[in-house]
Amino acid sequence: MKLLKPFSAFLFLLIGSFSIAQTNDLGAWYMYFGNNKISNKFNFHNEIQYRSFDGTGDLEQLLIRTGIGYDLTENNNNVLLGYGFILSQPYRNGEKTENIEHRIFQQFITKQKFGRFNLQHRYRLEERFLEDDFRMRFRYYIGLNIPLNNKEMSPKTLYLSAYNEFFLHLNSSVFDRNRVYGALGFVINKNMKIEAGYMNQIQENKNRGQIQIGFYNNIPFTGN
Incomplete structure (x- = not known):
């Protein structure tokens, strides 16, 4: 329980910031990520993100992603084919609108370890089917985890x-957006962890901050 105290305090501070969310244009993303083994080589990816304009009930975007991945090497170098459903409710001229997007994506993830530094690279190509448009986009993500009280990312x-992470259009103006994120996380057990942090997104020369709370579930479906 002692280990949870600093994480709980950090989480409390993040939630407290919602009281000034609207005046500071600060939103919140609540995220669930599942990456579950279905065999020695195959994995099932499942993901739900609820993105809010104000940290509570003003929906900005609901994102659901799923896919099947395959490890080219043991527990690393994963290729994945996936599908995403995205419901967006942006404001235009002060009025709330609604858009639905269907998305197919292909990605490659590779991991590296240097001492305590755990690196992950993700390369993703997206085919985006909007209500009245089709777009393609490339994304590159580099992530880093550093354990604090242990040498490894153990329970x-x-x-x-x-x-x-930066996003590049393939069939319009090149730059789409860039995201920078920092957080404190806690490894609950070998298959679950939780993170709470802050992400800043640059899009159309505008900066917008997001509180992010994410839960990660890697419980295998193989019974191992």
Whole structure:
């Protein structure tokens, strides 16, 4: 329980910031990520993200992603084919609108370890089917996890998490957006962890901050 105290305090501060969310244009993303083994080589990816304009009930975007991945090497170098459903409710001229997007994506993830530094690279290509348009986009993500109270990302470990991800259009103006993220995480057990942090997104020359709370579930479906 002692290990949870600093994480709980950090989480409390993040939730407290919602009281000034609207005046500071600060939103919140609540995220669930599942990456579950279905055999020695195959994995099932499942993901739900609820993105809010104000940290509570003003929906900005609901994102559901799923896919099947395959490890080219043992527990690493994963290729995946997936599908995403995205419901967006942006404001235009002060009025709330609604858009639905269907998305097919292909990605490659590779991991590296240097001492306590755990690196992950993700390369993703997206085919985006909008209501009245079709677009393609490339994304590159580099993430870092650093355990604090243990040498490894073992159960009951506090860790620092950070990532940078940029997005490039393939059939319009090149730059789409860039995201920079920092967080504190806690490894609950070998298959579950939780993170709470802050992400800043640059899009159309505008900066917008997001509180992010994510839960990660890697419980295998193989019974191992």
